[in-house]
Amino acid sequence: LKIVVLVSGGGTNLQAIIDRIEDGTIENAKIEAVISNNLNAYALDRARKHGIKAECVSPKQYSRREEFNQELLKTIQGYEADLIVLAGYLVVVPECIIKEYRNRIINIHPSLIPSFCGKGYYGLNVHEGVLKRGVKITGATVHFVDEGTDTGPIILQKSVEVEEGDTPERLQKRVMEQAEWVILPEAIRLIANNEVTVCDGIVKRK
Numbered sequence: 001l002k003i004v005v006l007v008s009g010g011g012t013n014l015q016a017i018i019d020r021i022e023d024g025t026i027e028n029a030k031i032e033a034v035i036s037n038n039l040n041a042y043a044l045d046r047a048r049k050h051g052i053k054a055e056c057v058s059p060k061q062y063s064r065r066e067e068f069n070q071e072l073l074k075t076i077q078g079y080e081a082d083l084i085v086l087a088g089y090l091v092v093v094p095e096c097i098i099k100e101y102r103n104r105i106i107n108i109h110p111s112l113i114p115s116f117c118g119k120g121y122y123g124l125n126v127h128e129g130v131l132k133r134g135v136k137i138t139g140a141t142v143h144f145v146d147e148g149t150d151t152g153p154i155i156l157q158k159s160v161e162v163e164e165g166d167t168p169e170r171l172q173k174r175v176m177e178q179a180e181w182v183i184l185p186e187a188i189r190l191i192a193n194n195e196v197t198v199c200d201g202i203v204k205r206k
């Protein structure tokens with residue numbers, strides 16, 4: 001399975017995928033490239049340290065958004081990606097890519113969808129919302145990406161306890177460590193082993 005990972009920030013989810021491939025947990029999958037919209041994303045440095053092609057394709061490099069959209073699609077196709085993984089990617093995925101890669105783009109979201117997701121809920125905002133509402137259980141979700149925001153078929157979820165005195169930062173760290181870094185590589189392992197299928201918008205195990 002040829003994978004292209006899209007990133008914007010620190011790349012800790014990318015690192016989890018790299019680690020699971022290198023330790024053999026994920027077989028028959030290879031990260032062909034890591035692409036960021038942010039030239040300074042530490043995720044790009046993580047890729048380079050592991051001999052993985054790393055490049056920046058950003059809307060800022062183009063006068064029209066449509067040009068960026070086409071350029072990103074061409075770049076991904078150039079790597080012959082079978083699967084696109086959004087790992088902390090903060091740019092809206094262009095429609096042309098969603099259509100070309102139907103049910104072949106996955107995203108990690110740091111809550112139990114459909115709670116605390118959609119427009120405006122990304123990064124720390126998610127955990128601030130969780131603490132504000134006072135829910136006792138949160139977690140993370142890996143889902144296929146469709147035209148909406150955090151609305152595609154759910155592949156895996158993992159719950160995490162909210163603890164007394166949690167700050168958004170402390171909660172984010174626990175959700176990343178205990179959930180994101182576990183279910184994103186696991187979803188890739190399932191897909192690489194051709195163990196998931198989508199039926200009427202519901203992900204099923206083969």
Ligand code: GRF
Pocket residue numbers: 007008009010011012013014043087088089108109110122123124176180
């Ligand atoms: C984090 O907020 C994480 O919850 C979300 O993307 C952000 C950055 O993750 N999935 P990473 O360290 O760049 O993978």
